[in-house]
Amino acid sequence: MTEINNRDRAVFEAGIKLGALYHQFVGTPINVDMIDGLSRVIEESIGVQPFVRSIGVTIDREMVEKKQNPGFGYCELEGRMLHISLQVLYKNVIAHVEMCYHEEKEYPLMSIKKIEEM
């Protein structure tokens, strides 16, 4: 057992943000025209939280088009439509994390890409 350090905290906070984003916004009714507006709002909503250095949200336009119900012209935001790139800064540490759809595993995978200690 060791002391908890800034690196641990940076990575922990990054995980919290991805989990929160996913379960807050998945299920939102959308169509292709809403993609840009919703992406910005998700970025802002994560960006107001503590320790977020930068965030980029992309929603897969092609998947939305394919999923839009033909009769009703909309679908729900799904985890696999989301590509998230997030940097968390905790004191001297930057954690770079990501969420994107892993086709083979059929799973919206969250992963740590890089950790910078300054």
Next chain:
Amino acid sequence: MTEINNRDRAVFEAGIKLGALYHQFVGTPINVDMIDGLSRVIEESIGVQPFVRSIGVTIDREMVEKKQNPGFGYCELEGRMLHISLQVLYKNVIAHVEMCYHEEKEYPLMSIKKIEEM
């Protein structure tokens, strides 16, 4: 027991939209700068759904300011911050419904304001 008519359907659909909106968006992390962007996205997200004729969403700026955590500078969207005005058109019927905070009951009250049959 009587036949289900267009008026029933209009009012039912209006209820669905209010319940959906509430439980999809309440909990979203926000600050005052996000109020306009988020209001528009909620309007769009309800607007893409079937039978919605018009929707107006207002988020109470004063309540957001008061609720913003002093240490962290944000809060979560709460039901009582929302004022929703919605019209659903089902065939020849327009149902006008509303959600707004009822101070005395301390409750975000949803109600039917008016039904037009044409």
Next chain:
Amino acid sequence: MTEINNRDRAVFEAGIKLGALYHQFVGTPINVDMIDGLSRVIEESIGVQPFVRSIGVTIDREMVEKKQNPGFGYCELEGRMLHISLQVLYKNVIAHVEMCYHEEKEYPLMSIKKIEEM
């Protein structure tokens, strides 16, 4: 334009409950062993709300089994896994409504089944 009556209110409240339930619980991580427990909790959570006379929630076991990620052993609750049967009582009116997956429309359809005025 006509007076809003108890029948309108019963149907409106029924719509609210279905929309709320959907957007509150869809996205919940589940496996087949959780189906019974989660169904009961959804029923209870709708049942504590005003005007609910009875509610029955069934989650499609076969669909959950099929959707469980082979690598991870779980999936998320989706709208089309849900079968909901709800009765709302508003004064002298009972609205019977339902949500179930409409295979042809590929859509979790909410509908009014019957209205009793006593």
Next chain:
Amino acid sequence: MTEINNRDRAVFEAGIKLGALYHQFVGTPINVDMIDGLSRVIEESIGVQPFVRSIGVTIDREMVEKKQNPGFGYCELEGRMLHISLQVLYKNVIAHVEMCYHEEKEYPLMSIKKIEEM
């Protein structure tokens, strides 16, 4: 910049679970009678996810009682009603994390309590 290790991954996964739980279940309509059933379902729902070694969820009965709307007899689950204790096992590392309400900061605080490397 250094290699990402098992400790990073354990802590990251623990953060994901807490963020997910929070934004999935906050907003659920509840009363005091539902506390036990809902706590078990939240535990199960987090427990089916990868790398979860154990989870304990407690909902603050007193706060629920106080928050129950006097007219309607229920309230919504709020972050500050939740006490979560979670262990994530990633290969040789166990991350012990927690969420509980911090009265002074008026904030449902998530924190790492302990990290064991075996």
